[in-house]
Amino acid sequence: MPRTIFLLRHGQTDFNVQGIVQGSGIDSSLNEMGRRQAAQFYAAYGHVPFDKVYTSALRRTQESVQRFLDAGHPHEAHAGLNEISWGVREGTRITLEEDAEYREVLAGWAAGSTDGRLTGGESPEEVAARQRPVIELLKSRDDERTVLVCMHGRAMRVLLCQLLNYPLSYMEGFEHSNLCLYKLEFTGTVFTIKNFLDVSHLQVAG
Template structure:
C-alpha cells in the first residue's frame, strides 16, 4: 500500500487559552478573533490538499478550526475519543504551576510514569489513551483514506502522539504544542513516523 498522510492539528486560540483557564472536555468554547485568523491561515496554506476525511473532536473549537475545509464539502466525522482530557472540578478555572500544588504533583506524576494520576474528578492519561485506542484502530483500518486531517486538543494530542509512535505516556511532555500547530505523520500500514514536528510555518505568513 502507498504511505498515508495524517495531519494532526491542535485547535486555534480561544479566550480561555489567553487567560490561562483550562477548558478540558467540559468547557465547549469557541475560537476568538486570533483563533479564527489562525484557522484562515492554515486553510490558506493547506486548502489545496485533497483530504479524504476530516476528523474532529466533539467540541466546537475543533470544528471551527477546520470549518473552511468542511465548507468544501469534505467528509467529516466527530469523535468524542478525540476530546481533550477532563480536568475534573478544575475546568473553567486558572491553573498554574506556581500557584497550584495539586497540578504540579499530578504533572510530576505523569513525567515519572504514573499514567493513572489525575486532578480531582478528572481523567488520567491512561484513561484518555484507552478511549483513543478504538479511534486509532479505526484510522488504521481505513486504508482508502490516503490523506486525513485530524483536529483535536493539546493534552489529548500529546497522548495520541505517544500512542501512534509507541512512546510511553511519560514522554508526552516532549511533544510541545501551540494553538493551530501541526504534526504531520506518515503511516506505512505498520509504522507512524513524524514528518513535521510542531509546524507553525503557516502562521508566519503575512
C-alpha cells in the same frame, strides 16, 4: 505508498489567552485570533485533497477546520478525541507555580504514574483508552490516504505517544501551540513524524 495524517491542535480561544483550563467539559469557541489562525491554515493547506476530516466532539476543533468542511470534505466527530477532563478545575486558572495538586499530578505523569488525575478528572491512561478505538478506525481505513485530524493539546500529546509507541510519561516531549501541525506518515504498520510542531502557516503575512 504511505498514508498521511495531518494532526492539528485547535485555534486560540479566550480561555487559552487567560490561562484557563478548558478540558473536555468546557465547549468554548475560537476567538478572533483563533479564527484568523484557521483562515491561515486553510490558505496554506486548502489545496490538499483530504479524504476525511476528523475532529473531537467539541466546537473549537470543528471551527478550526470549518473551511475544509465548507469545501465539501467528509467529516466525522469523535468524542474519543476530546481533550482530557481536568475535573473540578475546568474553567479555572491552573499554573505550576500556584497549584500544588496540578504540579504534583504533572510530575507524577512525567515519572510514569500516568494513572494519576486531578480531582474529578481523567488520567492519561483513561484518555489513551478512549482514543484507541479511533486509532484503530484510522488505521483500518486504507482508502483514506490523506486525513486531517483536529483535536486538543494534552489529548494530542497522549495520541502521539500511542501512535509512535512512546510511554505516556514522554508526552511532555510533544510541545504544542494553537493551530500547530504535526504531520505523520503511516506505512500500514509504523507511524513516523515528518513535521514537528509546524507553525509555518501562521507566519505568513496577513
